[in-house]
Amino acid sequence: MGIVHGDEMVLNIGPQHPSTHGVLRLKVHTDGEIVSKITPYIGYLHRCFEKHCENLTYEQVIPFTDRCDYISSMNNNFGYVVTVEELMDIHVSEKVEHIRVIMAELNRIASHLLALGTFGMDVGAFTPFLYMFRDRENILDLFEMTCGARLLYNYMWIGGLSHDLPVGFVEKTYEFLDYFEPKIKENDDLLMYNKIFIERTADVGVLPPEVAISYGVTGPNLRGSGVQWDLRKDEQYSIYDRFDFEIPVGTGQMGTVGDCWDRYWVRTQEMKESIGIVRQALKQLPTEGDVQELVPKKIRPPKGSIYKRTESPRGDLGFYIISDGKPTPVRVKLRSPAFTALSALSAIAEGWMISDVIAILGSLDIVLGEIDR
Amino acid sequence: MVVDNLMQWFESWTLWEAGSPLLFLIVVVIAGVPIFLLMAVNALVAVYAELKISAFMQDRVGPMGQGPGLHAGKWGLLQTVADALKLLLKEDIIPTLADRKLFIIAPFIIFVTPFIALAALPFNQNLLIADLNIGVFYILAVGSISVIGIIMAGWSSNNKWSLYGAMRSAAQIVSYEIPVALSIVSVIMLTGTLSMQGIISYQDGTTLGILPNWILFNNPFSFIAFFIFFISGVAEVNRTPFDIPEAESELVAGFHTEYSGMRWAFFFLSEYANMLIISGVAAVAFLGGWHSPIPGFLESPGWSLFWFISKVGMLIFIMMWFRWTFPRLRVDQLMNICWKVLLPLALLNIFGVGLWGLFVA
Amino acid sequence: MIHEQVLKCLREKFPGSIVETEEMPADFIPIYQKNWAEIAAFLRDDPDLRFDSLQCITGVDLGEEGMDVRYNFHSMTHLHKIEIRISVDSENPKIPSIEQIWRVGDWFEREVYDMYGIIFDGHRDLRRILLPDDWEGWPLRKDYETQETFHGIVVPKVKEEWE
Numbered sequence: 001m002g003i004v005h006g007d008e009m010v011l012n013i014g015p016q017h018p019s020t021h022g023v024l025r026l027k028v029h030t031d032g033e034i035v036s037k038i039t040p041y042i043g044y045l046h047r048c049f050e051k052h053c054e055n056l057t058y059e060q061v062i063p064f065t066d067r068c069d070y071i072s073s074m075n076n077n078f079g080y081v082v083t084v085e086e087l088m089d090i091h092v093s094e095k096v097e098h099i100r101v102i103m104a105e106l107n108r109i110a111s112h113l114l115a116l117g118t119f120g121m122d123v124g125a126f127t128p129f130l131y132m133f134r135d136r137e138n139i140l141d142l143f144e145m146t147c148g149a150r151l152l153y154n155y156m157w158i159g160g161l162s163h164d165l166p167v168g169f170v171e172k173t174y175e176f177l178d179y180f181e182p183k184i185k186e187n188d189d190l191l192m193y194n195k196i197f198i199e200r201t202a203d204v205g206v207l208p209p210e211v212a213i214s215y216g217v218t219g220p221n222l223r224g225s226g227v228q229w230d231l232r233k234d235e236q237y238s239i240y241d242r243f244d245f246e247i248p249v250g251t252g253q254m255g256t257v258g259d260c261w262d263r264y265w266v267r268t269q270e271m272k273e274s275i276g277i278v279r280q281a282l283k284q285l286p287t288e289g290d291v292q293e294l295v296p297k298k299i300r301p302p303k304g305s306i307y308k309r310t311e312s313p314r315g316d317l318g319f320y321i322i323s324d325g326k327p328t329p330v331r332v333k334l335r336s337p338a339f340t341a342l343s344a345l346s347a348i349a350e351g352w353m354i355s356d357v358i359a360i361l362g363s364l365d366i367v368l369g370e371i372d373r
Numbered sequence: 374m375v376v377d378n379l380m381q382w383f384e385s386w387t388l389w390e391a392g393s394p395l396l397f398l399i400v401v402v403i404a405g406v407p408i409f410l411l412m413a414v415n416a417l418v419a420v421y422a423e424l425k426i427s428a429f430m431q432d433r434v435g436p437m438g439q440g441p442g443l444h445a446g447k448w449g450l451l452q453t454v455a456d457a458l459k460l461l462l463k464e465d466i467i468p469t470l471a472d473r474k475l476f477i478i479a480p481f482i483i484f485v486t487p488f489i490a491l492a493a494l495p496f497n498q499n500l501l502i503a504d505l506n507i508g509v510f511y512i513l514a515v516g517s518i519s520v521i522g523i524i525m526a527g528w529s530s531n532n533k534w535s536l537y538g539a540m541r542s543a544a545q546i547v548s549y550e551i552p553v554a555l556s557i558v559s560v561i562m563l564t565g566t567l568s569m570q571g572i573i574s575y576q577d578g579t580t581l582g583i584l585p586n587w588i589l590f591n592n593p594f595s596f597i598a599f600f601i602f603f604i605s606g607v608a609e610v611n612r613t614p615f616d617i618p619e620a621e622s623e624l625v626a627g628f629h630t631e632y633s634g635m636r637w638a639f640f641f642l643s644e645y646a647n648m649l650i651i652s653g654v655a656a657v658a659f660l661g662g663w664h665s666p667i668p669g670f671l672e673s674p675g676w677s678l679f680w681f682i683s684k685v686g687m688l689i690f691i692m693m694w695f696r697w698t699f700p701r702l703r704v705d706q707l708m709n710i711c712w713k714v715l716l717p718l719a720l721l722n723i724f725g726v727g728l729w730g731l732f733v734a
Numbered sequence: 735m736i737h738e739q740v741l742k743c744l745r746e747k748f749p750g751s752i753v754e755t756e757e758m759p760a761d762f763i764p765i766y767q768k769n770w771a772e773i774a775a776f777l778r779d780d781p782d783l784r785f786d787s788l789q790c791i792t793g794v795d796l797g798e799e800g801m802d803v804r805y806n807f808h809s810m811t812h813l814h815k816i817e818i819r820i821s822v823d824s825e826n827p828k829i830p831s832i833e834q835i836w837r838v839g840d841w842f843e844r845e846v847y848d849m850y851g852i853i854f855d856g857h858r859d860l861r862r863i864l865l866p867d868d869w870e871g872w873p874l875r876k877d878y879e880t881q882e883t884f885h886g887i888v889v890p891k892v893k894e895e896w897e
Contacts, residue, residue, distance in 0.1 A: 011533050019622040033537075033704055043864035050849070051873055122622045124613060124701025130431040190698070196614055197700045213786050213810055216838030227810070234813060307790060307806045307817060320792045320804070335790040335806075343841040354537070355703045358623050372864055 008036060011354075015044050019122045019358050022368025024342075026357070033353045038346040045372035053332035058084055058299040059158055061332060066152040068334060069370035071114055072313045074107035074143075077156035079310035082237055083319040084158050086308055087301040095289040096160055097239045102173070102281045103143070103155060105274040109180075110139040111313035112220075112267045112274075115365035119264060120191045122362030123200045123355075128191040135183055138176045145169060159295040170282055177275050188268055192261075201264060202255030205360035207348045209258065215347060216340035219315025220270060221364055224250040224263035231311040238310075243280045245273040260363035267365070300327055314338050314365060334373055338366040376404050376503045404502050408491045416645045417453045423693050424452060430697045460641075463634035468531060471631065475529035480632065480639035482522030487646035490515045494653045495569050497663045497677035508569035509561065512654055513554055516609065519643070520546045523618070523628050526640075530631035538627025541704055542611065542618030548711040549608040549615075555719035556602040559595055559726040560588050560658045573662035585668050587661040592733070594725035599659040601719050603688070606651035608707070610644065613696040617704055652688035653681075660684050736814040737763070740783060748773055753821075762804070762817040770820060771830040771856065777807060777816075778835055784811045788836035793846035797876045800824050801850060805832075822852055824875075831857040849874040 014025040023044035029037040049068060053061050065080045066073040078100055085092065092100075117132035140150045147155045147163050155162050191197055207217065209225045222229055230247045232240040248269035250262030301323040309318040315337030322330040341364045349360045379400045421436075425448075428435025436449025467476055493508045495501035505511050520543050527539020561567060564575040572588075580586040588595045608615035619627035629640045656662060661684075663677035671680075702710070740763060744752055751773060753764040765773065777785045785807035794802040801822045808815040822829050831854035833839040843854040844863040851872035854860055862869060870881045880889050 009533065018625060043862075043866070046864045048873070054874075120700065124616070124622060125699065127427075127431050127697045130433065134432055191700070194700060196702055199706055200700055200703060211837075214837045216788060216836070229810060305804075307792075307804075309789065316789065318790050318806070320790060320806070322794060330796075331792070331794050333790065333792040339841060340838050343838060347837070353703060353705070355617070355623050355701075 007031075013357075019118075019362065020368075021118060021361070021366055022371075024366070024368055024371075026345075026361075028354070028357065030354065033355075035350060035352060035354060035357050038349055038357065040342055040345060042342070042368070042371050045368050047373065049334060049373040050332060053329055055328065057327045058301070058329060061329070062157065063152065063154045065334075066154055067369060068336065068373055069312060069314065069317075069338070069367050070151060071367050072107045072111040073151065073153050074103045074155060075111070075310070075312040076317065077153065078104045078238075079308075079312060079317040080319055081156045081158050082310055083306060083308040083321055084299070084301060087304065087306045087321060087323060088158070088296070088299070090159050090294060090296070092159060092294055093286075093289050093291075094239075095286045096291050096294075098281050098285045099161055099165060099291065100156060101238060101240070101243070102278050102285070103146070103153075105277045105281070106139050106142060106173070108274045108313045109271050110136045112271050113139075115313070116187070116191075116264060116267055119260075119359075119362035119365070120197075122358050123197060125191055125194070125197065128187055131183070131187055131190070135180055138180070142169065142173060142176065145172065157292070157295055158299055160292040164291045170285065173278065173282060177279060181272075181275060184268060184271055192264060192268060198254050198261060200355075200359055201260035201363065203259050204255075204356050205260045205348050205352065205363060206256045207258040207263075207344065211347055212258070212344065215344035217315070217344050218337050218340065219311065219313065220266045221263055221315065221341050221344075223248065224266045224363075225258035226250050226252075226262075231309055231316060235309065237308070240277075242284070243277045245277050248273065260359055263363045263365075298327065300325055301329075309335070312337060314367065314370070315341065334370075336370040336373065338364075338368075339371045342366050342371055376400055378499075379403060404492070405488075408488055408502065411491065412488065412642055412646045412649075415649050416642045417457065419645045419648065419689060420453045420456065420641075421450070422690075423696075424449070426690065426693050427697045430694070457638070460634055460638040465634045465636065466631075468631050470531045472529035472531065475525045476631075477636075479522050479526035479529060480636045482525065483519050484522075484639040484643045486515060486519040486522065487643050487650055490650050491646065493569060494650065495573065495657065495662060496681050497674045499674060500678060501570065504568060504570050506571075507567045509557055509572065509654070509658065510567050512650065513550070513557065516647075516650070517546065517550055519647070526632070527628040530628070532631050534624045534626070534630045535628050538618045538624045538630070541624075542628055544704075545611070545615065545618060545707060545711075546609060548708060549605045549715075552601050552605040552711060552715040552719045553609060555716070555723060556598040556605070557654075557658060559598045559719075559723050562723070562726050562730065563588060563591060563595065569657050569662070573657055573664065576661040576664055577668070579668045585661055585664060585666055587659060587664075589659040589661075592726065592729045594722050594729055595659070597718070598722050598726070599655070601715050601722065602659065603651075603655055603691075605711070605715055606655060607692055607695060608711070610647040610651055610692075612648070612692050614699040614702050615707055616696075616701055617707060648689050648692055649685060652685040652692070655688055656681060656684040736783075736812075736816060737761075740777070740816050743776075743780065743783065744773065747776060762819050764819045764821070767820045767822065767829050769830075771832060771835070774832040774835050782812075783809065785809050785816065786811065788832070788838050788842070789815070791839065791842035791846055793850040793852060793874065795824075795850060795874060795876045801827055801852065801875075803829055803846060803852060827852040828855055829853070830855050831860075833857050848872075851875065 008029045008031050011028045011030050012025060013028055014020040015023045025041040027039040027041060028035050049064055052064055062077055062080060065076040069076050113132040113136040117129035120128040143153060144150050145166050146169060147153050207225050209227045212222050212225045226249050228247050228249050233247060248266050250257050250266055252262060254261045303323060303325045305322040307318060307320045309316045317337055318335030320333035324330050349357045383396055425435045436452035467473060490512045492502040493505050493511050523542045524539045527535040564572045566572060576587050578586040580590050584590045589599050611618050629637055663681040665672050665680050748769060751765050753766060777783055787808045787810050789806040789808050792804045794804060796802060801824050803820050803822060805818045820829060829852060831843055833843055841863060843857055844861060846852050847854060847860055848862045848864055849872060871878050882889060
């Protein structure tokens, strides 16, 4: 198909725009509807996380990790405490491990629900978004019940947890899982298998696996490209080796491997796997034990440094921590998965139309809080 | 035939000589009042319906409130009234770099389009402002004026989003007019008249024994024509899944991004009035207009009005249903559907209706 | 094991590139920045190493000891990982860029530049990324001093009562 090239127009998508998922500015060169160049400008939400960490004690950093990726705070807590625990050589009790896994997986479901809902909204479907928020609300209720907060939990402590599970949590969680499992299909029928949605996302924004790896794209975005890579299995941490779950990868069911539809599909399948993990963890959950028995009085990790990654809903969440034996870390560096995913945007979205750029951005599931830190 | 009756009534006063231009002007102004009221009431009701329908579809309750006062009435009934009040009181903002004149005129042009189109829409046997002998043609022709307003709004706002919205809208409306007109052509071929009342009276009686003699059921081709008309009609009024000119997640608000307050309300009013017109024309051309769905049953003028409004309401409901179910198409996909699917289908359909008329009927 | 393997390979292919100390660290490899770009390309392309994924670039200011840039690599094919550290001079911080070898290096290097002012030689688009373009100083350096005003806004130096 021949394309007539005219003059280019520079369009600023953001910083205030309905579908930038935070405060992001994309400087877009357009030729008619077709986008020829994308330059993302970030930093609007920069809150000096790493600078703050220089002056905070190890336990004081935890609330700040909440605020990095505010959609999946539990997973951020998890990544940070696991890293510090490895540095300090703390092995938490069975009960704590199980509760952490339950929380992290529930938060993964909540995060994916939000990701899918907003993706739907980016392509113009409003109703699925509310259905998914309705279901996400139940998870937030569970969290509120446990630690009193609905968004920023500060729940996982180094060596333990801030609260034990409340009475009735297990039953409520089972109830939620039973309610939620059929809802996944309902949402899929409404949005994922909708002909228009398929038209809008299949074959659009294909991210080939080698490009994805070179750009450091991880998590569901990488799995959407057909690479079977999940830190929960490949770089086993916590107690994920005890659970039986699959790693869904994109197969190009509706178009090409690594298109927007595959990224959507992978997230829906991951929610199902997370349900399975939560069920298994609830079944094995030890009832006895104090969740704070191993919380150290003084957190002073030995001199040294560590880089550890965990699987957040958006991909590899890495913490690089340098300790000099004092109560405050020398350096905490957060390697955010959304940061690398956004850096790949210009590689995959150039040459598509404005509407596609919005859809691709939605499919990458970025959280600006985490990108800008 | 409100205009004709008014004319006769005024002439009977013998103050003016018959056919005086002044008299005609007075009559037209008086006849315009009910249209304006209709548009306002339509918007109030339709917006409330949309709020509630979307809410029920999305597992919400929608606007709620108890009693008058600052609450939005019982079941939020006064929600749209409050909205309208807010829009009236809102500050009118015109961007400094906007093309002032065009910026101000644009909403009026867009508003005038459904306003004058409604003049030819029959609500029952008598309730019709003017029974033009080219009624359908008139409505379709007048309907395309709104493109000019949209382009003016988009251009004069001096905003890139508005410009995108306007360009998309122009392309879309101009394209979709063709399948709309072609599907109406097959109706005209059957009825042999362009008059709205003429088309409706053709649909009196029954067909196939029990079905009402609507053009929808007249033959397989006119059945298809209805769907071509309705799909293109949804695109004509920029509703989801064809709402790319306003595409919230892409173009912020499309061609009316820079408008606020009452000027924006004009766009809003005309959007809902356009829905009414498209549904009205669909009802007249395919669903028997004000005829009762059970032929010969409850056909007094009052009931006819009820039947007509029910049919229109049903079609508007379906449009709302679309909106809260479907994602949005992309620009090129939208054009593909129009030029590669609907247009050839509509042309074939005309051919089919002709053949049916020659050999079967 | 992968650690030893990388050490061995680098000693063979790029003699004198590794900072040799009496007690070699066990969890990272310190190297000189001299031909870092070639070493990086080798790390990625060597079939036995194949570090195809650059996980993270961390800048560190160690005060007296100068500044470090630390790279965490990972291989998706062989599932092994390595950390490489390169010291840079605080006075004239410069290091070869690896942005064209791993595309993700682009933004990571920009971030390190943004926070530490380390110049990545050969980076095609080295700009600030998180901070505004006209920000003064390099915030994560130990000798960083907050600027007095930013675009006419006075930066509060004394902490308010909320602390």
